[in-house]
Amino acid sequence: MLISNAYAQAAGAAADPTGGLMGMLPILLMFIVLWFVMIRPQMKKAKEQQKMVSELAKGDEVITQGGIAGRIAKVGENYLSLEVAEGKDGPVVITVQKNAVGALLPKGTLKNL
Incomplete structure (x- = not known):
C-alpha cells in the first residue's frame, strides 16, 4: 500500500485554556458595534416619531x-x-x-x- 491512513489527533483540543472564548470575541464585538451604530439610533428615532404623532x-x-x-x-x-x-x-x-x-x-x- 502506497498511501497510509490519516488519523485525527485528539491531544491538541485539551490544551486550550480559554475554552473557546477567544473564538467568540470577534462576533460579540461586531454585535456590540452593530447595536450602537444601527439599532439604538433607529429605536430612538422611532420613539421620537411616536411622541410627535401622539401630540398632534x-x-x-x-x-x-x-x-x-x-x-x-x-x-x-x-x-x-x-x-x-x-x-x-x-x-x-x-x-x-x-x-x-x-x-x-x-x-x-x-x-x-
Missing part, C-alpha cells in the same frame, strides 16, 4: 411621508383629516393615518408654499 392637534401644519402638506382639521384615534387646498365649495379635506405624518411644520409654513 387640530390646527397643526404637517407634511406626510408621501409629501402632502396640509393643516390638521380633525384628529381621530388612528386617522386625521388634513385640509390640503381651498376649493370653491370649501377646503379640500383628505383622511390619512396618523403614522403617515412625516414631520410637523412650523406655523405659517403653508402660507409660504
